[in-house]
Amino acid sequence: MNSRNYTRVGCYLLLLIIPLLPLSSLAQSKSLFNGKDLSGWHADVPAMDNNPSVKNPFLVRDGLLVSMGEPNGHLITDASYQNYRLEVHYRFAGKPGNCGVLVHASTPRSLYKMFPKSIEVQMMHQNAGDFWCIVEDITVPDMEKRRGPKENWGITEGKERRVINLTDGSEKPLGGWNTMVIECLNDSIKVWVNNDLVNFGYNATARQGQIALQAEGAEVEFRKVMLTPISRLTE
Template sequence: MKIQLVAALSLLCAASAFAEPISLFNGKDLTGWSADVPEADGKPDTKPSFIVRDGLLVSLGKPGGHLISDKGYSDYKLVVEYRFPKDKGNCGVLVNASTPRFLYGMFPKSIEVQMESGNAGDFWCIGENIEVPDMEKRRPHQEGQTMGGGPSDARRILNLTDGSEKPLGEWNTMEIECKGDEIIVHVNGDLVNHGTKCTASSGKIALQAEGTEVEFRKVEMTSLKD
């Protein structure tokens, strides 16, 4: 009986340790991340698109590009706390990212979880694909247009809610669960999207510079592996 109890406690402790969240941003510098900014190619004097300021990870919005994690991940929950400090605008979190500059010479192959003001939680398919209920209704497309991730495909999948975002300048919490071929997104506690049959189940994580300054105070991951 003692042996069984010790074994059970050991398993419980191991499970608890395994589920500890890991911060992907250390609050000091961009260790663990690499910037991919096409406009900076061959121009070492180009101002950075991503900086650390007052303990925050900041996407300055311009020049356009991505801050990409050095490591790839699978089966996890990503929690991102962000805000637009000055102006409403555009940004996104890309998951299951792989080939850099796959689309338009800019966007890595991935599924984008949209952060654009008013549209947080939309999916954008970038070379990869994902399915949601009510696909015909929630994926704007022209007659005959393919629902895929290519340049001419219907790549946008609308979120489930309006009004989940906080007012400009306030902090939002976005939770993205990637488990196998499933992606579930919450914004400030609201379920805003849920897709299945994703064509990629692992990859890197990327944050965008897409025209507007965005501050991040948390980029934290918790493993969902059994």
């Protein structure tokens, strides 16, 4: 058994001791994207600050929410959320590349004058489910195996901010639609990609905030962004 599979099994065993949420704890789902426009969202794209000719990289096309990838920036919900499951259907429209869903987002441009303070759930092709710590932090099992030497850990520029996911091969072939589910409950975050558990973290330094989608170099289409509140907490 290779180290990635060993880590995956270990995390599954850990999850067995965590109480499951009853279905009654889930409130009614709501779509964060209406299929027509970007109501409920706002863009934060530094290149647009002083140049009115720069186009917003986020748009609606054929009923899909599209991140064109450039210029780099974020599409951020106007509202903040706490204790929820987020279901995102996405695919890379052309060449594979980079993108991400940011949860518990708050202070804008906190990292590299670009990224809001948050915890990123990576969507980069062949790396979906990685955590990236952006001026917030999270703990996972087998931390040093998945983040590197402890002395290099950090949440700001130049530090080891990436926490590698648990699986290989969970993504669909290029052009296929992927389903990512992110569950944020109290200080924990769980991530599934196409029904595979790909990451689990706890002791997150934030428990609430906005949700953001990235423009980070690659064109990505979103056909579903659905949020289901979790109404009963399990402290």
